[in-house]
Amino acid sequence: MPERLGPPAETPLFQRLAIIGFGLIGSSLARAVRHLRIAREIVAIDQSPAVLERIEALGLADRATGDAREGVTGADFVILCVPVGAYSALAECIASNLEPGTILSDVGSVKGSVIRQVEPHLPAGVHFVPAHPVAGTEYSGPDAGFATLFLNRWCILTPPDGADAQAIEKVRQFWSALGSNVEIMTAQHHDLVLAITSHVPHLIAYNIVGTAADLETVTQSEVIKFSAGGFRDFTRIAASDPTMWRDVFLHNKDAVLEMLGRLNEDIALLARAIRWGEGDKLFDLFTRTRAIRRGIISLGQETAEPDFGRRRETP
Amino acid sequence: MPERLGPPAETPLFQRLAIIGFGLIGSSLARAVRHLRIAREIVAIDQSPAVLERIEALGLADRATGDAREGVTGADFVILCVPVGAYSALAECIASNLEPGTILSDVGSVKGSVIRQVEPHLPAGVHFVPAHPVAGTEYSGPDAGFATLFLNRWCILTPPDGADAQAIEKVRQFWSALGSNVEIMTAQHHDLVLAITSHVPHLIAYNIVGTAADLETVTQSEVIKFSAGGFRDFTRIAASDPTMWRDVFLHNKDAVLEMLGRLNEDIALLARAIRWGEGDKLFDLFTRTRAIRRGIISLGQETAEPDFGRRRETP
Numbered sequence: 001m002p003e004r005l006g007p008p009a010e011t012p013l014f015q016r017l018a019i020i021g022f023g024l025i026g027s028s029l030a031r032a033v034r035h036l037r038i039a040r041e042i043v044a045i046d047q048s049p050a051v052l053e054r055i056e057a058l059g060l061a062d063r064a065t066g067d068a069r070e071g072v073t074g075a076d077f078v079i080l081c082v083p084v085g086a087y088s089a090l091a092e093c094i095a096s097n098l099e100p101g102t103i104l105s106d107v108g109s110v111k112g113s114v115i116r117q118v119e120p121h122l123p124a125g126v127h128f129v130p131a132h133p134v135a136g137t138e139y140s141g142p143d144a145g146f147a148t149l150f151l152n153r154w155c156i157l158t159p160p161d162g163a164d165a166q167a168i169e170k171v172r173q174f175w176s177a178l179g180s181n182v183e184i185m186t187a188q189h190h191d192l193v194l195a196i197t198s199h200v201p202h203l204i205a206y207n208i209v210g211t212a213a214d215l216e217t218v219t220q221s222e223v224i225k226f227s228a229g230g231f232r233d234f235t236r237i238a239a240s241d242p243t244m245w246r247d248v249f250l251h252n253k254d255a256v257l258e259m260l261g262r263l264n265e266d267i268a269l270l271a272r273a274i275r276w277g278e279g280d281k282l283f284d285l286f287t288r289t290r291a292i293r294r295g296i297i298s299l300g301q302e303t304a305e306p307d308f309g310r311r312r313e314t315p
Numbered sequence: 316m317p318e319r320l321g322p323p324a325e326t327p328l329f330q331r332l333a334i335i336g337f338g339l340i341g342s343s344l345a346r347a348v349r350h351l352r353i354a355r356e357i358v359a360i361d362q363s364p365a366v367l368e369r370i371e372a373l374g375l376a377d378r379a380t381g382d383a384r385e386g387v388t389g390a391d392f393v394i395l396c397v398p399v400g401a402y403s404a405l406a407e408c409i410a411s412n413l414e415p416g417t418i419l420s421d422v423g424s425v426k427g428s429v430i431r432q433v434e435p436h437l438p439a440g441v442h443f444v445p446a447h448p449v450a451g452t453e454y455s456g457p458d459a460g461f462a463t464l465f466l467n468r469w470c471i472l473t474p475p476d477g478a479d480a481q482a483i484e485k486v487r488q489f490w491s492a493l494g495s496n497v498e499i500m501t502a503q504h505h506d507l508v509l510a511i512t513s514h515v516p517h518l519i520a521y522n523i524v525g526t527a528a529d530l531e532t533v534t535q536s537e538v539i540k541f542s543a544g545g546f547r548d549f550t551r552i553a554a555s556d557p558t559m560w561r562d563v564f565l566h567n568k569d570a571v572l573e574m575l576g577r578l579n580e581d582i583a584l585l586a587r588a589i590r591w592g593e594g595d596k597l598f599d600l601f602t603r604t605r606a607i608r609r610g611i612i613s614l615g616q617e618t619a620e621p622d623f624g625r626r627r628e629t630p
Contacts, residue, residue: 085594109544134540134541134543134544136543136544138608138621139621144621153543154540154541154543189532192532192533193533193537193538194541194544196530196533196538196546197527197533197537197538197542197544197545197546198541198544198545198546199544199545200523201523201544201545201546201548201549202545203582203585204519204523204549205545205548205604206585206600206601206604207578207581207582207585207600208515208516208519208578209604209607209608210600210603210604211511211574211577211578211581212511212512212607213603213604213607214581215511215577217504217507218508218511218512220607220610222508222512223508223511223512224607224610224611224614224616225449225469225496225614225616226469226471226508226509226513227512227611227616227617228449228450228451228468228469228616229424229449229451229509229512229513229514229516230512230513230514230520231512231513232611232616232617233516233549233551233552234519234548234549235604235607235608235611236548236608236617236622236623238601238604238605238607239604239605239609240601242597242601242602243598245601246594246597246598246601247594249589249597250589250592250594250597253590253592256589257586257589257590259526260582260586262530263522263523263526264579266522266525266526266529267518267519267522267579270518270521270522271572271575274564274565274568274571274572275568275572277565277568279561279562279565282557282560282561282564283558283561285521285522285525286521286553286555286557286560286561288525288528289520289521289524289525289528289550289553290553290557292524292527292535292538292539292550292553293524293550293551293554294554295535296539296542296547296550299539299540301539301540301542301543302542302547302550302551302625303625306452306453306454306459307453307551308551308623308624308625309624310618310623310624
């Protein structure tokens with residue numbers, strides 16, 4: 001597994017890349033594209049003046065603008081890195097400034113809704129290749145990004161029916177250059193897979209942290225002190241960006257509710273096993289789940305160090 | 316916050332410490348007690364010949380035996396480090412070999428059941444001071460232990476009514492010497508607090524990993540590949556020791572079922588908010604939960620590094 005990014009490209013894949021939205025993902029993309037010279041020029045677009053200032057200060061792009069229409073003009077590659085609830089309005093806004101031949105992509109965590117929001121606005125000759133890099137941290141904003149965020153992670157492309165083969169290939173090359181493994185699937189399957197591997201875990205984490213905060217018999221200070229017993233692992237993903245996650249749940253409603261329903265059925269079985277003292281059922285499940293953890297570690301998607309390699313002091 | 320263990324004690328707190336059960340916790344205790352010279356002599360007791368061999372090979376104790384009765388004889392401090400389902404039989408077995416004045420303690424994750432199991436067997440003059448160090452990793456066995464496991468963690472003592480004040484004070488000193496913060500509460504309150512900060516999070520993690528493994532539309536390989544989206548955080552605690560956790564759930568049934576019930580009510584509300592597109596409710600919860608994370612980090616119970624400080628390669 002590569003430990004670092006490869007050498008810069010000899011010929012840039014794109015002439016002008018416009019990145020709309022400079023949060024964790026957008027700013028990480030800019031850093032990596034710069035470092036690897038994947039595009040000759042980067043145009044940064046963000047509606048927040050504070051973010052535009054940080055982009056300038058950090059030197060993340062060749063130029064930065066708050067005007068999305070103007071920013072995408074002349075770009076041969078445009079990537080949407082905004083919360084998925086904003087896609088429809090954004091696509092409508094920039095559509096007439098996208099030139100034929102431009103590739104439009106994104107990094108949204110849901111894909112079916114993204115396609116439904118963007119496609120109606122697409123001018124002829126603009127190629128839409130939705131993408132989802134399965135990578136992130138619990139921090140947000142342009143300062144939180146880093147160039148190796150996508151290294152050894154998966155990026156899923158969900159080209160709609162009839163998408164341009166050359167455009168798909170260029171987006172594949174783009175993510176490969178960033179160090180990602182690229183997989184192609186339908187938007188529908190993506191939304192189901194991500195519901196269980198990402199969306200529902202986030203929802204459960206938000207929920208358990210919220211429930212704990214509301215207890216009247218246990219103080220918040222106790223929850224915090226004794227969190228090393230397991231609870232703190234949940235709080236990391238429950239500290240993720242609220243706007244992004246609100247939009248994910250609203251835009252992948254069906255798959256999330258379906259997976260949540262299954263989870264509830266299974267938890268009812270577990271609760272029943274506890275109530276009736278059926279230790280064997282518990283033991284069997286707890287043994288089975290260890291194997292999945294081993295699979296994740298051996299695929300390089302996780303560290304094998306105990307406790308996530310949290311600082312372990314020497315005596 | 317201290318980064319390492321203090322200097323060795325000038326006078327050992329105990330003459331002979333007998334540790335029964337040499338898993339992650341028992342072996343970590345032995346390493347720390349040795350390093351800090353908190354007891355003059357350590358007797359290791361484990362029923363597994365393979366574990367006894369590792370104890371000898373790693374030099375974790377002054378002597379190791381499979382005979383618990385013989386092992387506790389002459390000890391002034393005995394700590395049970397076995398799964399909580401084994402306490403009653405173990406207490407019955409060793410009771411007549413415990414001398415008056417001996418302090419008996421444990422490290423079990425549930426406390427009400429532990430007291431109910433042990434007290435009926437206690438001979439007169441033996442002081443039972445139950446303890447629960449809130450610390451651990453997902454690994455098990457004598458090789459997984461380390462001396463700083465308890466450093467900057469909390470240890471909860473739950474002395475039963477009428478417990479000997481001097482004995483409580485000695486157990487408090489013992490855990491302080493290991494670098495832990497000691498708190499005293501009733502067994503009943505402990506079981507409620509730990510149900511939400513530890514037991515239910517483990518149950519939920521086991522459950523979601525199990526549900527994911529059972530899906531027919533999503534392959535196990537997809538679950539593993541795309542786990543960086545959040546799922547992998549759950550798999551760590553779902554890789555914890557199956558026997559220990561089976562016993563925890565069976566022995567803290569009431570509090571676990573109560574907390575699970577609350578969690579289910581809250582998740583039903585969230586599901587409803589998703590179904591009806593109530594974005595504000597989601598956003599409010601997701602904002603609230605970030606604060607708890609910050610509390611855990613500022614209390615030194617968690618690292619502030621993104622993504623648990625998982626290896627972040629330089630470009």
